[in-house]
Amino acid sequence: MLIILDRDGVINEYDGNYICSADDWHPITGSIDAVARLCHAGHRIAIATNQSGIARGFYDVDELDAMHDKLEQLVEAAGGCIDLIAYCPHHPDDHCRCRKPLTGLLGQIQSHYHLDSLAGAIMVGDSRKDLEAAFAADCQPVLVRTGNGTDTERHLDARPIPGAEVAIYDSLSTFTDALLSAEGW
Template identity: 65%
Template sequence: MLIILDRDGVINAYDGHYICSVDEWQPLPGSIEAIGRLCKAGYKVAIATNQSGIARRYYDLGILDAMHLKLKQLVEAEGGCIEFIAFCPHHPDDDCDCRKPKPGLLHTIQNALGLSSLAGSLMVGDSRKDLEAGLAAGCQASLVRTGNGKDTEHHLIKRPLENISVFEDLSDLVDNLLSGRPD
């Protein structure tokens, strides 16, 4: 099974401000270990992340690559592997096909991994955009309460999405998934 993770607010700390350097990129407690546990259990893990900070010139591709190298190295130290990272570098006004909530990033992951579909895959995010992208691509979707997740959960009460599971954080989701408990 493929698990697709949003990055900011799911794996690393995010308070709504752009993360513009490797030093600012800090994993949330337990998130890296959770990814390692998923991989050791036989799951494949990929990342789909909007990174409009590139279009806004807050940081460049070299800095983004360095952040992702840090992420990959931390995950590898926990016995895991990030299969693929798809990112959207565009500004929200660019109307591209890859910016979540559109499913383009997820289709990029699907193609990169040679999958015929994303049915049975899980998209994990902290925003409605993440959940909508996952559902549009045919994934199941889960919300974590880290990052923007608590606000998103509150807004889902007013404008619900069908079949969304909610977890405290990535570690809680992984605990649930690996124990086989229903959500």
């Protein structure tokens, strides 16, 4: 199965402030191991992440690459592999087509795997933007309660995404436990 992950608040700690360097990039406990366990079970892992901090001048592409080198090295050391990291470097005012909740990043991932659609894929995120992008791209949306997740869950109760069935887990690690358990999820 193809599993697409948001980055901030799903894989790494996120408190609403921009993460501007590799030194400030800290994995959520259990998240690296979760990615490795998913890989080991035969799933493919790609990341779709909004990084408007680039357009805002908070960090540059070299620093973003350094964050992603750190992430990929941690995952590889745990025995896993990330196939692709698709990121949107634009400002919301740029009106690009890749910034979630639009589906451009997911389209890049679909092209990478030469898929006709993303039906059957899962997208895990902590923000409403992730869930809306997932639903619009035919992925199963999964919300985790790390990062923005508890806030997102509260607002989702008041304003559901029409037609979407959102699965909710405490973390990437507990989602992984459920997906890999004999019962499935």
